[in-house]
Amino acid sequence: MSPHVLNVVWIALMAATAVTWFVGEIHAAGPKAVAVILAIAGVKGWLVIYDFMALRRVKFLWRAVVLGWLLLVLAIIMLAYWLGLK
């Protein structure tokens, strides 16, 4: 990965973290706020997997396993949160 791409990804990850921090700061609760922070975690995880771990240019199976882990864990967290609303 070129240094330039890595720098852009780093700035994006820092900015995304600031958004999650802000959601916490205003004590935002409820499914919308949780969907936002989990989606942000998903995008951040995706960037780390693709550009930092450099799996972007590795055979699909490897990417599928790690991305699959990310999406599965986030889905379980969202589902458990959802069940708690009832």
Next chain:
Amino acid sequence: MTAHARRHGHALAEYPPGDLAIWVFILAELLAFGVLFAAYAITRLKNLDLFNEMQLTLNRDAGALNTLLLITGSWFVARAVAAIKADRRHGAANFLLAGIASGFAFLVVKYFEYSAKFDAGISLDTNTFYMFYISLTMFHALHVVLGMVILGFVWNKARQGAYTAREHHGIETGASYWHMVDLVWIILFPLVYVMR
């Protein structure tokens, strides 16, 4: 696949960067953390009021700062890999050292965070929330320490000029593990510190 194709991304690599053994280890670690995160989410479901109340006692700023530190550490180490691929050996070693320093800063923040909690008399026995908070974050912190040990070993070899643009398997191995530690925290922070 030729070196030309690899450089220009015309073909996909057969294996991820670094030693295959570290990837088996990384996948096992991801599985372990995945189970712990699911256990946290499900236990929270059964103790909603407790988890929502106790979460407010956490130091969210420290959690966010630590997220920034791990992301930055990950970025430094990714830059180390990019540097050695350009045969910038001195630069690669320095980026690795900066990555280790980020991990150290993470542990310093964690030390102050834990101190405040332990001074307030909080322990694993306080309640279910704190049992999870302490064990989950300490388990993760152990991985930060292990990542720093691996990077320290790689840095030591790098500063002696052991890696080149052609041979830098060791740096990629350490980097892959370090990114895993970052990836796990990216989920842990919103899950434990923010979600309510």
